Amino acid sequence: MAEELLDRVVQVLVTVIEAVGAAVIFGGAVWAAGRFVVEGIRHRSGAVFTPVRLTLGRFLALGLEFQLAADLLRTAVSPSFGQLGRLAAIAAIRTALNYFLSRENREEKRKLAGEGDGTSPADGAAPVGEGTTRR
Amino acid sequence: MKGLGSLITALALLVAAVTLLTTGSWRAALRLLLDLLVAAGLVRLAVLTNWGDLAGAAVVIALRQLVSAALLGSGRPGRGTGPAGDRVVVERSVARWPGTGTGRTRSRPTS
Numbered sequence: 001m002a003e004e005l006l007d008r009v010v011q012v013l014v015t016v017i018e019a020v021g022a023a024v025i026f027g028g029a030v031w032a033a034g035r036f037v038v039e040g041i042r043h044r045s046g047a048v049f050t051p052v053r054l055t056l057g058r059f060l061a062l063g064l065e066f067q068l069a070a071d072l073l074r075t076a077v078s079p080s081f082g083q084l085g086r087l088a089a090i091a092a093i094r095t096a097l098n099y100f101l102s103r104e105n106r107e108e109k110r111k112l113a114g115e116g117d118g119t120s121p122a123d124g125a126a127p128v129g130e131g132t133t134r135r
Numbered sequence: 136m137k138g139l140g141s142l143i144t145a146l147a148l149l150v151a152a153v154t155l156l157t158t159g160s161w162r163a164a165l166r167l168l169l170d171l172l173v174a175a176g177l178v179r180l181a182v183l184t185n186w187g188d189l190a191g192a193a194v195v196i197a198l199r200q201l202v203s204a205a206l207l208g209s210g211r212p213g214r215g216t217g218p219a220g221d222r223v224v225v226e227r228s229v230a231r232w233p234g235t236g237t238g239r240t241r242s243r244p245t246s
Contacts, residue, residue, distance in 0.1 A: 018181050022139065025174050026178055032171070033143075033150045033171060036153070036154060037153050040154045040157040040158055044158055046154075046160040046162070053166070053170060056171075060173065060174055067181060090180065090189065093196065096196075097173070097196055
């Protein structure tokens with residue numbers, strides 16, 4: 001009786017958290033698509049997309065965090081090894097994607113900062129080699 | 136939620152087409168397409184029912200990472216052009232760096 005109740009509560013929580021994650025991702029994607037179209041028509045240059053891509057990356061990472069939280073919660077009530085294996089695979093994919101998204105976000109931010117202060121992102125990190133831009 | 140994923144996929148195609156037409160850059164268009172396709176994949180990942188769907192989502196995400204890495208690698212500045220596309224010349228420095236035994240090069244922007 002108590003187990004059934006716990007099972008139901010967890011299922012409801014998982015559904016709610018997963019829906020929030022999907023809503024965050026969907027909202028971010030729709031917002032970014034609108035901005036891409038507007039900025040593309042207004043500026044006609046590929047460089048203006050970077051800030052919007054960064055924001056979209058943040059939305060995706062946030063949505064992924066919610067979905068990972070739902071995965072974790074689901075493991076509390078998964079009765080079979082088959083279900084646990086599937087959960088583990090989904091969690092692994094989401095974790096890897098989260099890592100790559102965060103890394104891309106960091107790189108894009110660094111690029112933006114480098115362009116903002118008029119220096120190359122590699123400035124100060126290593127001796128200047130052949131072909132490296134220096135102003 | 137599969138409907139939401141399909142909607143985002145349609146948006147991705149639309150955005151890529153508009154970007155290609157307005158900027159003329161296939162690279163920018165491909166990047167935006169991949170970003171939005173990942174978003175669609177993530178929404179679909181929430182309602183996966185079998186191992187086949189899961190493997191499909193994993194392949195799409197891995198493919199997207201590979202293409203993104205290839206685009207990033209070929210789009211980096213430093214091969215004769217600065218971040219803003221300005222031309223630079225490369226001149227050999229007289230100073231030698233300790234431990235290397237070879238002269239290093241420095242580049243400066245053209246006036």
